[in-house]
Amino acid sequence: MAASTHATATATAQAVLERGGNAFDAVVAGGFVLHIVEPHLNGPGGDLVGLFQAAGGPATVLAGQGPAPAGATIAHFQAEGLDLVPGAGGLAAAVPGAVDAWLLLLRDHGTWELADVLGYAIGYARDGHPLLAAAAATIGRVAGLFREAWPSSAALWMPEGEVPDAGALVRNPAYAAVLDSLVAAGRGAASREGRIDAARVEWKTGLVAHAAADFLSQPHRHATGTDHAGVITAADFAAFDAGYEEPLTVPFRGHTVAKAGAWCQGPALLEALRILEPFDDEHLDPQTPLGAHTIVETLKLVLADRDAYFGDGADVAALLTEDYAAQRRGEIGETASRAWRPGSLPGRTPFRPPLHTEDGTPAPVAGTGEPTVSRTGQTRGDTCHIDVVDRWGNIVAVTPSGGWLQSSPAIPELGFCLGTRLQMCWLDEASPGALRPGIRPRTTLSPTLVLRGGTAVIAMGTPGGDQQDQWQLPMLLRMLAGGYSAQEAIDAPTLHTTALVDSFWPRTWTPAGVVVEDRVGEEAIAGLGARGHDVLRAGDWSLGRLSAVGVDGDTVWAAANPRGMQGYATGR
Incomplete structure (x- = not known):
């Protein structure tokens, strides 16, 4: 079974299950499709939090929240005349964590080849998909900003100079090429795991890292109405690895409820x-x-x-x-x-x-x-979600977000922008969520796993x-x-x-x-x-x-x- 916030992502996950893939193959395939079909809610420049249990294994957190870049200091933001991290613009970008997390999950718990898993998203990006009414409305809200200050975003999302209609067929060949490059990076590797690791290295050290860092280093408009340059560098991309963590848990009415740690808001639900x-x-x-x-x-x-x-x-x-x-x-x-x-x-x-x-x-x-x-x-972004359970008892919930089309200017070579998760950090050293280089912002992303007798249900x-x-x-x-x-x-x-x-x-x-x-x-x-x-x-x-x-x-x-x-x- 599969469920998500978009029918096409759910259908993709179910197609993988029907073809013999497991829940992890399915959720990763559906997750990359969400980048394409819900671009106003998430993107490859964003982040994710997941919770899963592989059959016979422990409940585990998939940690796909990237940290603050090395140059993201309180002193720098204050020198820019800011008392809050802006809600839009490249200065608010954390290191993108979603793609590396998806690939890590696929490597360790999936069974399919990367080319097969990414094939669905590549097809929708290259051949097109109908634009959601909500996505069209979002583009409409920020059309003025795109025309006046973010021309690369206007070129991507308003290619005819006007806001596309709901249901219009939209394509993103630049992002399709990025995904193709991840597949190509692993073709010489001897194993499936090696091919996926090669894709991870390409993502963190190749075109994506350098194009993003170079593009955002130019001053551009932020949510504050002022212009700032980003501080993220290619070295920040290379330094990040997604990972796994043990969840926090509490008992409730004969069940155990599991959430990610205090770098997300999940423990608040446990306390409640x-x-x-x-x-x-x-x-x-x-x-x-x-x-x-x-x-x-x-x-x-x-x-x-x-x-x-x-x-x-x-x-x-x-x-x-x-x-x-x-x-x-x-x-x-x-x-x-x-x-x-x-x-x-x-x-x-x-x-x-x-x-x-x-x-x-x-x-x-x-x-x-x-x-x-x-x-x-100001137009604010949101999030999407996907869940999959398979016949073998593997079960997974992932909440991807960030990198919304309205987050920061689109990077022309990539077909997407970076996120703005740093806006959740305070420019106050007294806060446990203060902005500090290498620290993950306290995200709102918060999937849940419920267990009974040690097994996720x-x-x-x-x-x-x-x-x-x-x-x-x-x-x-x-x-x-x-x-x-x-x-x-x-x-x-x-x-x-x-x-x-x-x-x-x-x-x-x-x-x-x-x-x-x-x-x-x-x-x-x-x-x-x-x-x-x-x-x-x-x-x-x-x-x-x-x-x-x-x-x-x-x-x-x-x-x-x-x-x-x-x-x-x-x-x-």
């Missing part, structure tokens, strides 16, 4: 589960007034801890203990808190980021999981930036405590809080803000209002783009999000 586990079921139901309030207040607490304590290399084990969960559980009041409240840890001072709203008022903004335009007029995730774990939490509560099937849990109405420090430039905060789907129900919505939450209705089908696969005895299953009519699940 710790806080919520002793509550009765009414407290865990997003469609009751008490449940909606309890879930939202829990999310506000754990997301405050995220920004106070998370960062690459940070030790967050204390946040996941029962004693700490009990302390935080006791801080949930009868009414909505309007304060930013990290918890207290002995001997540690929580970092307190600046709290400001975009226009000085606490009005929540409805984030739907698609790219949105903030009130500053659910792989899941969603796009959505700061909402990723917020949308996964109700799904998990409904499945693990409420008895819902995965599709029922995905379809069910959801909600999230905006009372958090935004991970993306311009890093705003909205006290007491809650965004809800109308289908949550009038009783729950009125109950939130009565408890002091600032509620914004987002329509019936707007929040969350979850997908999942899993194993139930001898049966495998998949589920995908119906919102936007873009996600798809398939299998047999």
Whole structure:
């Protein structure tokens, strides 16, 4: 079974399974297709986080988040007149990690040759694919920027000088040639693994690294409206290797939930589960007034801890203990808190980021999981997701993102741009997520693996930036405590809080803000209002783009999000 945020990527993964490939062959093939069909949500210049379990092996994190370049120092950014890392432009680029991570996963756990796995993406890039309406809308939002300041992006995405229509056939021959070059690099190697390693070396030391570094070294427009040169170099590309890590885990209702470490926001979901586990079921139901309030207040607490304590290399084990969960559980009041409240840890001072709203008022903004335009007029990117499970018991969830077509100017020789993940770093040495050379920015990418008796039974995730774990939490509560099937849990109405420090430039905060789907129900919505939450209705089908696969005895299953009519699940 396969599920993802785009039907073509799901179909690609399923085609690989039908031809005898395993889950890792399938997810990598689908992942490269996502670069082509969802260019406004991810790209080869971006990053990824994965969680997987090979049959008979341990749960494992696939770490595809590249670090800050050697020249990305707080002093340099401040010398450029910046107090935040910009949300768009090459100065905000971390070292791209997605491609090397995909290739590493394929080398170690796949069975197919690289040429066969990449053949799907090469075909769609060279021969064309229909442009999503959302991608066309994104190009429309940034068309002025492309025409005025990023001509290479205009040439790639507006080849006739106008915004392409939804459904138009679009091609990317430059990226097809890059993928061809990765295959060609390994043709002289004696083994499958050697051929893939040769492709990794070519990616990190060949055309991609040099073209990207050379192109972005020229000053260009950033989200701040000012021009800056990037600092990434070919040496930064060469120094990075994707890798594997052990996940962090917590128990919940007879299951074990696994997430990546504190270099992503995943431990916040684990902390939320710790806080919520002793509550009765009414407290865990997003469609009751008490449940909606309890879930939202829990999310506000754990997301405050995220920004106070998370960062690459940070030790967050204390946040996941029962004693700490009990302390935080006791801080949930009868009414909505309007304060930013990290918890207290002995001997540690929580970092307190600046709290400001975009226009000085606490009005929540409805984030739907698609790219949105903030009130500053800047177009923000999002993410995609793919899950695969196979007949042998291999299971994998990967959330790729970054390198959106609107991230930075397109590099003409490559057909893509680099990402802007450094915008999640603070220009403040006191922060555990401070910008430092070689440090991974604390990403929002956060897939989930759920195990029972040591065996993974659910792989899941969603796009959505700061909402990723917020949308996964109700799904998990409904499945693990409420008895819902995965599709029922995905379809069910959801909600999230905006009372958090935004991970993306311009890093705003909205006290007491809650965004809800109308289908949550009038009783729950009125109950939130009565408890002091600032509620914004987002329509019936707007929040969350979850997908999942899993194993139930001898049966495998998949589920995908119906919102936007873009996600798809398939299998047999």
